[in-house]
Amino acid sequence: MRTTDVVVVGGGITGKACALGLAQLGLQTIEIAPDLGQSVASPQGTQWGQRIYAFSPSTQKLLAHLQIWDAIDHSRLQPVRDMRIYGDRGEKNDQLHLSAFEAGTPQLAWIGESNLIEHTLDQASRFQNKLERISDVVEKIYIDADGSTLHLKNGGSIRAQLVIAADGANSPIRNELGISASEESYSQSAVVANWLCAYPHLETAYQWFLPGGDIVAMLPLPGKQVSMVWSTSTEHAAELLKLDQAQWLDQFSSIANGVILKQLGELTLNSIPAAYPLRKIRAKRFIGPEASPKVVLIGDAAHVMHPLAGQGLNLGLRDVAVLLNVLGKRESFRSPSDIVLLRRYERQRQGDTSALLWVTDKLKKLFSASSNTERQLRNWGLGLVNKSHFIKQRLIERALGEIDFE
Numbered sequence: 001m002r003t004t005d006v007v008v009v010g011g012g013i014t015g016k017a018c019a020l021g022l023a024q025l026g027l028q029t030i031e032i033a034p035d036l037g038q039s040v041a042s043p044q045g046t047q048w049g050q051r052i053y054a055f056s057p058s059t060q061k062l063l064a065h066l067q068i069w070d071a072i073d074h075s076r077l078q079p080v081r082d083m084r085i086y087g088d089r090g091e092k093n094d095q096l097h098l099s100a101f102e103a104g105t106p107q108l109a110w111i112g113e114s115n116l117i118e119h120t121l122d123q124a125s126r127f128q129n130k131l132e133r134i135s136d137v138v139e140k141i142y143i144d145a146d147g148s149t150l151h152l153k154n155g156g157s158i159r160a161q162l163v164i165a166a167d168g169a170n171s172p173i174r175n176e177l178g179i180s181a182s183e184e185s186y187s188q189s190a191v192v193a194n195w196l197c198a199y200p201h202l203e204t205a206y207q208w209f210l211p212g213g214d215i216v217a218m219l220p221l222p223g224k225q226v227s228m229v230w231s232t233s234t235e236h237a238a239e240l241l242k243l244d245q246a247q248w249l250d251q252f253s254s255i256a257n258g259v260i261l262k263q264l265g266e267l268t269l270n271s272i273p274a275a276y277p278l279r280k281i282r283a284k285r286f287i288g289p290e291a292s293p294k295v296v297l298i299g300d301a302a303h304v305m306h307p308l309a310g311q312g313l314n315l316g317l318r319d320v321a322v323l324l325n326v327l328g329k330r331e332s333f334r335s336p337s338d339i340v341l342l343r344r345y346e347r348q349r350q351g352d353t354s355a356l357l358w359v360t361d362k363l364k365k366l367f368s369a370s371s372n373t374e375r376q377l378r379n380w381g382l383g384l385v386n387k388s389h390f391i392k393q394r395l396i397e398r399a400l401g402e403i404d405f406e
């Protein structure tokens with residue numbers, strides 16, 4: 001049986017960033033996921049990838065700490081200088097405007113492709129001699145007083161002091177260990193697609209809350225291009241996926257008094273639309289069983305939220321940042337799976353996670369409610385918040401996310 005300090009299970013951005021960071025701390029690290037055989041190809045050309053994310057400054061700080069931020073092809077990253085969020089009455093005053101200039105920060109976020117970041121993480125991982133990657137699936141995990149044993153699908157076994165579960169929303173490790181999670185379906189899917197736009201997007205991320213609970217976000221990409229995230233009922237999402245170019249334009253004309261087309265000009269489809277089911281998940285614990293934790297949950301394995309704030313991955317990468325801080329500063333007599341360290345990690349992640357899950361959930365529900373009072377309240381609320389410099393500054397601080405490396 002192989003032995004190592006840490007095993008990271010999962011090959012999404014969270015798992016890859018965590019494995020690289022742990023190896024950089026000098027811990028012998030093995031990363032296991034089914035899709036680690038080949039490195040992700042660098043995105044090229046004028047067709048942008050299908051998975052587009054808003055990356056917050058906290059993510060930028062982590063990627064800089066991992067020494068990969070400067071290696072990313074910045075011509076494929078779009079800084080966001082303004083965010084404009086509109087209520088569902090179509091009235092001019094029902095809008096919230098967040099501005100990087102007013103907040104005294106160069107940008108509020110960056111928009112870019114998932115494979116751009118994955119490719120750069122893959123390149124950096126190749127040169128990290130403390131990191132080994134294995135293309136396989138973890139089938140079983142056993143925890144004892146000294147560590148964990150993982151059994152892999154291809155027959156091998158690995159013994160590790162600490163296991164990091166970065167194995168996504170359905171986390172097999174979380175389930176294997178019997179860590180319960182509260183889960184709620186939003187009965188919605190997010191339809192994503194990239195569009196060429198006739199007018200410049202002005203480096204602005206737009207979001208429209210529509211009557212009935214739909215939310216349409218148009219995020220700026222380099223050049224005259226935007227990435228759409230349209231959260232809608234599962235049935236409507238299935239219909240949207242079947243539309244041709246002309247039918248899409250009809251859809252855009254018929255919603256929000258046509259403001260999307262007025263803002264961005266004629267839109268031309270530049271990718272194949274795809275839909276993702278939306279739900280909220282929060283694991284009861286972010287570390288393994290009480291008696292002998294030995295496991296840490298990060299990313300979607302620990303929490304999943306509605307994409308209306310574009311924060312799911314950013315939150316997962318803040319898990320990584322905190323874990324690297326806790327393990328990097330550990331006292332020399334503590335092993336990486338020392339219960340004190342794992343509890344430190346869990347304590348530090350609870351507040352950020354609960355606050356973000358709560359806010360996105362409440363916003364989603366407030367804007368889905370159909371009573372007149374709630375309608376007036378939310379639109380009035382947007383306008384009111386827009387007038388308060390203090391609240392806006394706090395909102396921006398939360399969107400930027402706070403992490404520090406020592």
Ligand SMILES: Cc1cc2nc3c(=O)[nH]c(=O)nc-3n(C[C@H](O)[C@H](O)[C@H](O)COP(=O)(O)OP(=O)(O)OC[C@H]3O[C@@H](n4cnc5c(N)ncnc54)[C@H](O)[C@@H]3O)c2cc1C
Pocket residue numbers: 009010011012013014015032033034035052053054055136137138139166167168169172173190192229276277298299300301307310311312313314315316
């Ligand atoms: C429409 C939409 C838009 C979004 N937009 C944003 C955004 O703008 N900004 C943002 O921050 N977030 C956004 N998110 C959230 C973001 O997509 C997720 O939070 C993020 O992808 C989760 O990454 P992860 O690495 O934790 O999990 P995943 O990417 O799901 O990775 C899980 C990994 O675990 C592996 N795995 C699973 N089981 C096993 C096993 N048994 N053994 C080994 N490996 C295993 C899988 O193969 C995979 O590699 C959005 C989400 C949606 C749905």
